[in-house]
Amino acid sequence: MAARILITTDYLQPEDAVDQLLREHGLEPVYSPHRGPRPTEERGSLFEGISGAILASEPVTADMLKAAATLKVIARSGVGYDSIDVQAAAAQGIRVCNAPGTNHHSVAELTIGLIIMAARRLLQVTTAVRNGHWPREAGHELRGSTLGIIGYGPSGRATANLGAALGMTALVSTAHPDPxxxxxxxxxxxxxxxxxxxxxxxxxxxxxxxxxxxxPRLQAMKPTAILINTARGSLVDEEALAKALNNGTIAGAALEVLENEPMPGDSPLRGLDNVLITSHLAGQTAEARTRAGLAAAHAVIDVLENREPAHPVDR
Structure with a gap:
């Protein structure tokens, strides 16, 4: 019987390139798309009879892995793996991999897009026009401004280069500088x-x-500054950010990721007119999806065929 491969990444579908690759290696894809929190019973049985998994960003806890008697490898179709209990997986001999280098250009392009939207107040302008108004807002040029970047992995590096190309001064904090x-x-x-x-x-x-x-760090920012987060929702204190946006500590924010997704109805950020919020899609271009899905599939295949995967995060 063919080994069963669970696929929860919602854009991966039967008969696509990932499906075909897995079947060419004698594997049977099983689809259970992740589109929000699963019921407790479903989460507990998600990995039953599964040999490998290609996952979206849904949580994978130690309790879920206890029922994963046949599971040998988890591959994220993306870069982040905070949602997976890697230690619990390693304790059970389950390999965990991710797909770096597949979506950083997509993330960088959206980051710059969000900066342009905030600088020119495009959300407010387009909303006003749609409602019958004709605002003539004075936005800001990016040229000559300072683009501060925290982290210099592939997406940070690509964003810095795009910002520099637009005439911004790229100022970077990282443990791995590139002189x-x-x-x-x-x-x-x-x-x-x-x-x-x-x-x-x-x-x-x-x-x-x-x-x-x-x-305190929000207080240390310029009152005219914009915060952009395309990395992890867990990086930002959303209560503190909402207060900073309300009282003018900073001018605005553009958030691609949130602490809890989808955005809760009682989020303190809901309804603020100086924050842009998108639905965790920075890496979701067609090109990046293809690269990430295939990278995750190759990781699953490598582990099941007793080869070291290209991008393990468990060792």
């Missing part, structure tokens, strides 16, 4: 937060660390 890039100036975290006109997050979230952007 050979003349378009970027590397400095400490506090300086980036203090000097940025547009502060963009491109770093990983942590399970044990506090919020990267909390009330």
């Amino acid at each position: 050979d890039n003349p378009a970027v100036r590397f400095t400490d975290l506090d300086t980036v937060i203090r000097d940025a006109d547009y502060l963009s997050l491109h770093t990983r979230g942590g399970r044990s660390a506090g919020k990267l952007i909390d009330a």
Whole structure:
């Protein structure tokens, strides 16, 4: 009997390139798209009879893995893996992989798009026009402004280069600077937060660390600054951000990711006119989806065929 491969990434479908690749290797794809929190009973039985899994960003807990007697590999069709209990998986001999380098251009392009929308107040303008008005807002040019970037992985690097191409000064905080890039100036975290006109997050979230952007750091930003988060919802204290947006501590925010998704009805950010919120789609271009899905499929195949996967996060 063919090994069964669970696929929860909602854009992967029967007869696509990933489906065909898995079947060519004698595997049987099983589809259970993730479109929000699953009922407790469904979560508990998600991995029963499953040998490998290609997952969206849904949580995978130690309790869920206890029922995963046949599971050998989990592959994220994306970069982040905060939602997976990697230690619990490793304790059961389950490999965990991700797909870096597949969507960073998509993330960087959306980041710059959000910055342009905020700088020119395009959401407010288009909403007003749709409602019968004709506003003539004075926005801001990006050229000459400071783009602060926290984290210099693939998406941070790509964003810095795009910003520099637009005439922005790219100021970066990272543990891994690249002195050979003349378009970027590397400095400490506090300086980036203090000097940025547009502060963009491109770093990983942590399970044990506090919020990267909390009330004191929001207070340290320019009152004219815009916060952009295309990285992890766990990086930002949303209560503190809502207060900062309401009282003018900072001018605005553009959030691609939230602490809880979909956005809760009682979110303190709901209804604010100086925040842009998108639905966790920065890496969801057609091109990036194809790359990420195939990378995850290759990871599953490698593990099941006793080869070391290209991008393990468990070792």
